[in-house]
Amino acid sequence: MSRGFLLILSGPSGSGKSTICRRLRSRDRTLAYSVSCCTRPPRPSETDGVHYHFMDPAGFMRKARRGELLEWAEVHGNHYGTPRDFVEGQIAAGRVVLLDIDVQGTEKIRRRLRDAVTVFLFPPSMGALRRRLQLRRDTRDSLQTRLDNALGELRRAGCYDYWVVNDSLEAAVRQVEGIIAAERLRPGRHGMRGVRLPGLSSVKRG
Secondary structure: OOOOOOEEEEOOOOHHHHHHHHHHHHHOOOOOOOEEEEEOOOOOOOOEOOEEOOOOHHHHHHHHHHOEEEHHHHHHHEEEEEEEEHHHHEEEEEEEEEEEEEEHHHHHHHHHHOEEEEEEOOOOOOHHHHHHHHOOOOOOOHHHHHHHHHHHHHHHHHOOOOEOOOOOOOHHHHHHHHHHHHHHOOOOHOOOOEEEEOOOOEEEOO
16 A cells, blocks of 8 residues: 655645645545644634634643644744644555645644645735735734735745645646646655566566
8 A cells, every 4th residue: 555645735824725625625535634723713614623623722732742733833823733643644544635734834744744745825916815815814813914924934935845826726726636646656655665567577666
């Protein structure tokens, strides 16, 4: 059985990370999705355990102290973290795990899971990003704070394996699907010492 891997989607708030993850999962039921823990209040359209595991700050910090989070960070004044057991279990079972997190979390995870695949999502323009944030932002959040944070995240996009511009949602989803397909074919994700082909002797890797 081939080993699974973690595919991280990052980008500024409003770049479409969650929407693209939903589209990917609707088109490939073998994909798993890691639901992050967070301490911010849910938005009206969000459901606990589906969009996030919503937690109080004290409960979140208990999980962090017990080592139950693969990574955690403070973002926009709230804490977000990735459950360790789910991600590691799904990868061991050979599944591709989708995770949408910020650049801080990505950097921490890559130090632990060096074969994680990272994709940075760009908005088509800062004007488009501003319009998206105006439509979806929380009343507690500052639009300017979100835009300032977006600029900081964009400066760190060079650390990612792949770049995708989310101008057309369908095109962006197809591009991420292509990344997943290519990464599934990497020899290092297969547990074979050698490959036997009809009429040929064993072909060994490097």
